[in-house]
Amino acid sequence: MTPTRQWPTRIAAETECLQILRHSGYSVGARVTNPDHIAVLSGLVAIHPHSAEKTGSGIDFFTIEQMAGTPGQTVSSDSIGFVIHHVDGRKVDFSYVEAIYPSDQKRRVTNALKAEIDDLRLQFRDSRFAGGSAKSDVSGNPFARRSDASVIYDNPSFSQLAYRFAESEGGWNAIDVESGASNAFIGDALIDPAVRQRWRDFFGSHARLQLATRSEGASRPRANETAWTP
Template identity: 30%
Template sequence: MPKFRIGSQEYPSKKAAQEAVRDVLYGYSVGSIVDKEKDHLLLLDLLDMHEEADEKIGVGVEAFAIAPPLTGPYPGFEVIRTDGSRIDFSYLACLKPPSYRQQVCAAMRVEAEANVTAYFTARAAANTLVSDESGRTLDITDTHVSYYRGPSFADLAAAFAADAGGWDAIELTTSSNPGRGQFADRQLAERWREYHREHAVLALLTSQENLRRPRR
């Protein structure tokens, strides 16, 4: 049976992923905020899978809430943006097959993982494991590498794709692990890694600080 991924979380099937999301939806009362970290992170990754993710996310995600039914008897999810505005989204729409742009973005994250790991390793070696937001000393088990002050990952990916001739110009390898494909052109992959090294402004935050940041 094919596996299914939401962000880094892997499920034995699409049905199992859908049930995990429904557990979050019905684990809170209508009108309440999704306040458990693991549930919030799941919904962030889920929302990234929406075909209109950029529009739904807007200026950034502050929180998620359980919205009353728009039509029919079932509640839904609502994004609370960092500017206070709200918009609903369908979790079923998020679980549709990813667009090619989404597949390329996922591959870009895979290709850039070495850069992110190298950044964390360098900070640890320099004994500078402190939050770049609060200055707090970080616990190595509660440390997130974040696109904190510079362009978001989505902005970096879009700019590189435009320079490469558009999303469709970036050919990917096939993968038995959905969302873990790579660039077929390895020279282009190195160009992307170099672009990421040059333009990504990374930082270290605690998990809670990272959660409060705008998504994107």
């Protein structure tokens, strides 16, 4: 699978990375020093879909660090991952999962679109609780806690919004996304500020948000992404 390491399956590769990350005696913030571990990580960087970005000016060393609190998607407080330190002093996160199971462009763009409007979803939820309590738009039952309320999409669904926006931009491959550039990052982000603004405008014009419990949201039927037109 890499020039320096072969695995019988992707799961075997993932298991070896988890062993290095969780069970090799490295503390959070520690530098990866075992030559075999370095060879594994270097080999995975070589096949990463963003290898040039991750390699940067050249890899000096790897560390294991906490990911919580870094820009990007929210992760749990105990989430740790590999970080690449470049020879020019910069550093960038390194997702071994992305190297082993590379995301396709559509999935990456969809994740970036979701991340871009997270603040708008939270603003909607908070506005509904501004007067105190709020009720589910599905069942009409009040929420015991704000954290019990999930933001869902009335017609159109999020997949329909994302599909038509991507179509308006020229397709999924026309939208550039990045995985952290030179900073620690979890997830994908839209690169072009103009695209970000167009997406936020499109979302603001067409999204119809509602509140529901997690179980109510999960029980909704999957929408055909092409079945809605702005």
